[in-house]
Amino acid sequence: MTGTCAGKVALVTGGASGIGRASAVALAREGARVLVADIVDCAETVAAISAAGGDARACRVDVADEASVDAMVADAVAAWGRLDIAFNNAGVGGVLTRTADYPVADWHKVIAVNLTGVWLCMKAELKQMLAQGQGGSIINTASVAGLVGLGWAPAYSAAKHGVVGLTKNAAIEYARHNIRVNAVCPGAVHTGMTAAADQERPGFLDNLAKQEPMARVAAPEEIASAVVWLASDGASFTTGLAMAVDGGLVAR
Numbered sequence: 620m621t622g623t624c625a626g627k628v629a630l631v632t633g634g635a636s637g638i639g640r641a642s643a644v645a646l647a648r649e650g651a652r653v654l655v656a657d658i659v660d661c662a663e664t665v666a667a668i669s670a671a672g673g674d675a676r677a678c679r680v681d682v683a684d685e686a687s688v689d690a691m692v693a694d695a696v697a698a699w700g701r702l703d704i705a706f707n708n709a710g711v712g713g714v715l716t717r718t719a720d721y722p723v724a725d726w727h728k729v730i731a732v733n734l735t736g737v738w739l740c741m742k743a744e745l746k747q748m749l750a751q752g753q754g755g756s757i758i759n760t761a762s763v764a765g766l767v768g769l770g771w772a773p774a775y776s777a778a779k780h781g782v783v784g785l786t787k788n789a790a791i792e793y794a795r796h797n798i799r800v801n802a803v804c805p806g807a808v809h810t811g812m813t814a815a816a817d818q819e820r821p822g823f824l825d826n827l828a829k830q831e832p833m834a835r836v837a838a839p840e841e842i843a844s845a846v847v848w849l850a851s852d853g854a855s856f857t858t859g860l861a862m863a864v865d866g867g868l869v870a871r
């Protein structure tokens with residue numbers, strides 16, 4: 620396989636659908652062997668990669684559970700001997716409610732998956748990359764909601780701002796080890812998550828599109844191409860970046 624990720628081993632969480640699925644497919648197209656991990660079955664993503672001539676395997680993980688995350692990293696290493704690229708992307712949306720009305724149980728769920736989950740993944744991946752001694756690239760999925768306040772999503776916004784902080788902190792800690800840690804901050808993207816929000820609050824997607832300077836919602840592949848670049852040696856001097864991929868939303 621040739622490509623910008625040829626010879627590398629990658630893992631993608633939330634790989635069953637949306638941004639994770641598109642990124643797993645794109646990383647495999649660039650030559651990476653990809654562990655596609657999700658709390659639900661990833662067979663469709665793996666089949667799409669295999670059909671295109673790529674190398675992938677499926678893994679069940681709950682990113683909010685440390686033992687499950689450790690087993691995911693061990694699975695990639697057992698299969699292919701190493702880990703070079705990690706895309707920590709699994710996430711949940713949570714209810715759309717203002718801060719004073721937000722249910723405590725929903726708060727804990729969103730923080731557990733979207734913030735603690737990213738940290739647990741980084742913890743296991745960093746240990747593996749440090750042991751290898753050859754650097755690596757970690758990419759976390761934050762959001763424009765991690766850069767600015769959008770409203771109606773206190774836990775989501777807190778978690779995504781937290782992901783940006785975790786990313787910058789780790790970038791500083793591991794720069795001398797050539798482990799680059801960056802975040803992508805997508806604007807509105809057509810995925811299961813936004814489709815569900817649109818069902819809960821009709822007009823949600825139209826409203827998002829109206830706020831976008833480009834006046835549209837992105838396809839998952841438009842986020843995946845940023846992920847592939849951050850994973851590749853083309854981004855060799857880029858670390859600690861919270862990269863908006865948002866049609867210009869936060870440029871306002």
Ligand SMILES: NC(=O)c1ccc[n+]([C@@H]2O[C@H](COP(=O)([O-])OP(=O)(O)OC[C@H]3O[C@@H](n4cnc5c(N)ncnc54)[C@H](O)[C@@H]3O)[C@@H](O)[C@H]2O)c1
Pocket residue numbers: 632633634635636637638639656657658659680681682683708709710711712732736760761762763804805806807808809810811812813
């Ligand atoms: N869609 C958007 O507009 C948008 C914008 C900004 C950021 N994001 C972020 O992008 C990421 C991917 O979301 P998406 O839009 O592709 O939605 P999606 O619902 O299609 O994908 C999310 C995936 O995460 C998985 N997941 C949920 N909880 C998990 C857990 N505990 N362990 C492992 N996997 C779990 C789901 O099963 C699902 O496959 C999320 O972090 C989301 O917050 C999305």
